[in-house]
Amino acid sequence: MINRILHSTEGRLAAITLGVFVAMAILVPDRFLSPANLTSMAFQFPEFAILALAVSVAMLTGGIDLSVVGVANLSSVIAALFMSHFAGDGQGAGLLIAAALLSLSIGLTAGLFNGLLVAKFGLPPILATLGSGLVFAGLAIAMTGGSAVMGLPPAVAWVGNGTLLGIPVPLVILAILAAGVGWALKYTAFGQKTRMFGANPLAARYAAMGTERVLLKVYGLCGMLSAVAGLIVMSRANSAKADYGSSYVLLAVLIAVLGGVNPYGGYGRIIGVVLAVLSMQFLSSGLNLLQVTNFAREMIWGILLIAVMLINLVSFRSKP
Amino acid sequence: MKSFDWKRNEVLVFAVIVAFCVVAAFSDPNFLSIPTLTDLMRNSIVLGIFAVGAMVVLVSGGIDVSFTAVAAFAMYATTVMLRDLAPDMPWPLAFAIATSIGAALGSINGFLIAICGLPTLIVTLGTLSVFRGFLLTFIGTLQISNLPPGMRDFSRWMMIRGTNSDGSFYSLPWAFMALVIIAAATWVILNRTMLGRAIYAIGGAPESARRIGINVRRTQFFIYVFVGALAGLAGIIHASMARISNPFDLVGLELSVIAAVVLGGARLTGGVGTLTGTFLGVALIVLVRNSLIVIGIPSTWQSVTIGVLILLGTGLPAWQAKRAEARAA
Numbered sequence: 133m134i135n136r137i138l139h140s141t142e143g144r145l146a147a148i149t150l151g152v153f154v155a156m157a158i159l160v161p162d163r164f165l166s167p168a169n170l171t172s173m174a175f176q177f178p179e180f181a182i183l184a185l186a187v188s189v190a191m192l193t194g195g196i197d198l199s200v201v202g203v204a205n206l207s208s209v210i211a212a213l214f215m216s217h218f219a220g221d222g223q224g225a226g227l228l229i230a231a232a233l234l235s236l237s238i239g240l241t242a243g244l245f246n247g248l249l250v251a252k253f254g255l256p257p258i259l260a261t262l263g264s265g266l267v268f269a270g271l272a273i274a275m276t277g278g279s280a281v282m283g284l285p286p287a288v289a290w291v292g293n294g295t296l297l298g299i300p301v302p303l304v305i306l307a308i309l310a311a312g313v314g315w316a317l318k319y320t321a322f323g324q325k326t327r328m329f330g331a332n333p334l335a336a337r338y339a340a341m342g343t344e345r346v347l348l349k350v351y352g353l354c355g356m357l358s359a360v361a362g363l364i365v366m367s368r369a370n371s372a373k374a375d376y377g378s379s380y381v382l383l384a385v386l387i388a389v390l391g392g393v394n395p396y397g398g399y400g401r402i403i404g405v406v407l408a409v410l411s412m413q414f415l416s417s418g419l420n421l422l423q424v425t426n427f428a429r430e431m432i433w434g435i436l437l438i439a440v441m442l443i444n445l446v447s448f449r450s451k452p
Numbered sequence: 453m454k455s456f457d458w459k460r461n462e463v464l465v466f467a468v469i470v471a472f473c474v475v476a477a478f479s480d481p482n483f484l485s486i487p488t489l490t491d492l493m494r495n496s497i498v499l500g501i502f503a504v505g506a507m508v509v510l511v512s513g514g515i516d517v518s519f520t521a522v523a524a525f526a527m528y529a530t531t532v533m534l535r536d537l538a539p540d541m542p543w544p545l546a547f548a549i550a551t552s553i554g555a556a557l558g559s560i561n562g563f564l565i566a567i568c569g570l571p572t573l574i575v576t577l578g579t580l581s582v583f584r585g586f587l588l589t590f591i592g593t594l595q596i597s598n599l600p601p602g603m604r605d606f607s608r609w610m611m612i613r614g615t616n617s618d619g620s621f622y623s624l625p626w627a628f629m630a631l632v633i634i635a636a637a638t639w640v641i642l643n644r645t646m647l648g649r650a651i652y653a654i655g656g657a658p659e660s661a662r663r664i665g666i667n668v669r670r671t672q673f674f675i676y677v678f679v680g681a682l683a684g685l686a687g688i689i690h691a692s693m694a695r696i697s698n699p700f701d702l703v704g705l706e707l708s709v710i711a712a713v714v715l716g717g718a719r720l721t722g723g724v725g726t727l728t729g730t731f732l733g734v735a736l737i738v739l740v741r742n743s744l745i746v747i748g749i750p751s752t753w754q755s756v757t758i759g760v761l762i763l764l765g766t767g768l769p770a771w772q773a774k775r776a777e778a779r780a781a
Contacts, residue, residue, distance in 0.1 A: 254774035266759030431585025
C-alpha cells in the first residue's frame with residue numbers, strides 16, 4: 133500500500149507536503165500551528181495557486197503560459213481604473229460585480245489572443261506568451277504611467293480579506309475554481325481533448341479533433357483564471373499596479389512542475405497542483421517564522437524544484 | 453554569393469532598424485551622429501555577450517534563462533574576493549576568475565540537462581532562483597561602489613574618445629573588443645569546427661545526431677559551460693563599466709536577451725540561428741530601450757513595443773511556415 137502511494141507522483145507529493153507540515157510544526161510548534169498563522173496562510177496562497185492552475189492547464193497541452201501575471205495585472209488595473217472612476221460614497225458592491233465581470237472579459241480576451249497566436253499563427257507557446265505578457269504588462273504601465281491605482285470602493289476588500297462562513301474568501305474562490313477545472317479536465321470532452329492534444333498533437337489532428345478550438349479554449353481559460361488571481365491581488369493590496377507579483381510567473385511554473393504536471397504535455401492532475409501549493413506555502417511560512425530571508429527562500433524553492441524532478445526521474449527509470 | 457531571401461528575419465530586422473533610424477533622424481537631426489553610434493555600441497556590449505550565449509543554446513534546441521543570475525553571481529563574487537583578498541589584482545586575472553565562476557555554475561546546468569536529461573526551461577528556471585538566492589543569502593546584498601583598482605583601470609581604458617561639434621563628449625571603451633573577440637571565436641566554433649556542426653545537428657534532430665555518432669551529452673554539457681563562462685565575463689564587464697557591483701543588477705534582463713536572439717531569427721525549436729541575426733536583434737532591442745522617445749513614442753510604451761516586436765518577429769516566420777505546410781499537404 134505504502135509502496136503504491138509512493139510510486140505515484142501525487143502520493144509522493146502528499147508525503148512531502150505532510151513531511152514539510154510536520155517538520156515545521158516540530159521546529160516552531162507554538163507559532164506555526166497558531167490560528168493566526170494558519171489563517172494568514174489561508175489568505176496568502178490562493179492567489180498564486182490560481183496562477184499555477186492556469187499554467188498547469190496550458191502545460192497539459194504541452195504549452196506554457198508565461199503571460200499569466202501580465203494578464204492578471206492588466207485586468208486588475210483596468211478594473212481598478214473603472215472602479216475609481218465611478219466610485220461613489222456607498223459600499224460599491226454593484227460596482228465590484230461590474231468590475232469583476234469587466235476584468236474577467238479582459239482576461240478572456242487576452243487569453244484568446246494568446247490562443248490565436250498559438251493555434252492560428254503557429255507561434256511556440258513560450259514565445260507567444262512571453263511576447264504577449266510584455267504587451268499586457270506594458271499596456272498596464274502605459275495606462276497608469278507605472279504608479280498604483282488607488283481609491284477603490286470598500287467592497288473590494290471583501291474579496292481578498294473577507295470570510296464566508298468563517299472560511300477566507302480567497303480560499304473559497306480557489307476551492308471552487310480548482311474543483312471546477314479538475315472536473316472539466318476529467319469528465320468533459322474538452323478535458324479529454326486537452327490531454328489528448330498534449331499527449332500527441334499530431335494524432336489529435338488526425339483524429340479530426342478541431343485542435344485550434346481546443347487551444348483557444350485552453351488559453352481563454354488561462355486568461356480568465358489569471359484575471360481572478362489579479363482581482364484577489366488587487367483586493368489584498370487595496371490597489372492595482374502594473375508590476376505586482378512579477379516573481380509569480382516563476383513560482384507558478386515551479387508549482388505546476390512540482391505538482392507533477394508533465395511540461396511536455398499530456399499528464400497532470402489538479403490534486404497534484406493543490407498539494408504542491410500547500411507544500412510551498414507550509415515551507416514558505418515555516419521558513420518565515422524561522423526568520424529565513426526571502427532570498428534563502430527563493431534558493432530553497434529552486435532546490436526543491438530540481439530535487440523533485442530528479443526524484444521523478446529516478447522513479448520513472450526504475451519502473452519496469 | 454547566396455541568393456537574397458527577403459523573408460529572412462535578418463532582413464526584416466535590418467529593415468526595421470533602418471526605418472527606426474530614418475524616422476528618428478527626421479524628428480531629431482542630431483540622432484545620426486557619432487555619439488548615438490558609440491552609445492548604441494557601448495550599450496550593446498553586455499547584452500551582446502549574453503545574446504551570443506543565448507543564441508548558442510537556442511541553436512542546440514534548449515533555452516537558458518539562468519545566465520543573468522550566473523552573471524550577477526560571478527560579478528559580485530569576484531568583486532568581493534578582490535576587495536577582501538587581493539585588491540591589487542590586475543583586471544585580466546579578475547576577468548579570468550569571473551569567467552571560471554560562470555563556467556562552474558554553467559556546469560551545474562550542464563550536469564542537470566545533459567547528464568540527467570531534465571527539461572532545459574525548468575532546470576534553468578530552478579537554477580536561476582538557486583544562484584540568485586545563494587548569492588543574496590551567503591555572499592551579500594550590499595552594492596560595492598568602491599571597485600578594486602584593476603577593474604577601475606579597465607573602465608577608463610578607451611578605444612575612441614572625442615568631442616562632438618556641439619561640445620558633447622563621446623567615447624567607446626575597449627570593452628567593446630571583448631564582444632568582437634567573443635563574436636569571432638563563437639563564429640569559428642559554430643562554422644569551422646566539428647563541435648559547431650554538432651551543436652546545429654543536435655538542435656535540428658537529436659536522434660539523427662546521435663545515430664551519426666555525435667556525443668549529444670558532451671556537446672550539450674559544453675554548451676551550458678560555454679554560456680556560463682560568457683555570462684561570467686559579461687557580468688564582470690558590466691560591473692567594471694558601470695563602476696559599481698550591485699548583486700541585484702542584471703537579473704530580469706534574460707527575457708530581453710532571448711527576445712533579441714529570437715528577433716534575429718534563431719528558432720526555439722533548435723537548429724537555426726546566426727550571429728548576424730543575433731547582433732541585429734540586439735541592436736534593435738538596444739535602440740528601443742534607449743531611443744524610443746526620439747521617434748515620438750513615450751518610454752512607458754517600451755515594453756509594449758518590445759512585446760509587439762517579439763510577436764511579429766516570431767509570428768511572421770511561424771505563420772509562413774504554417775502556410776507553406778498547409779500548401780504542401
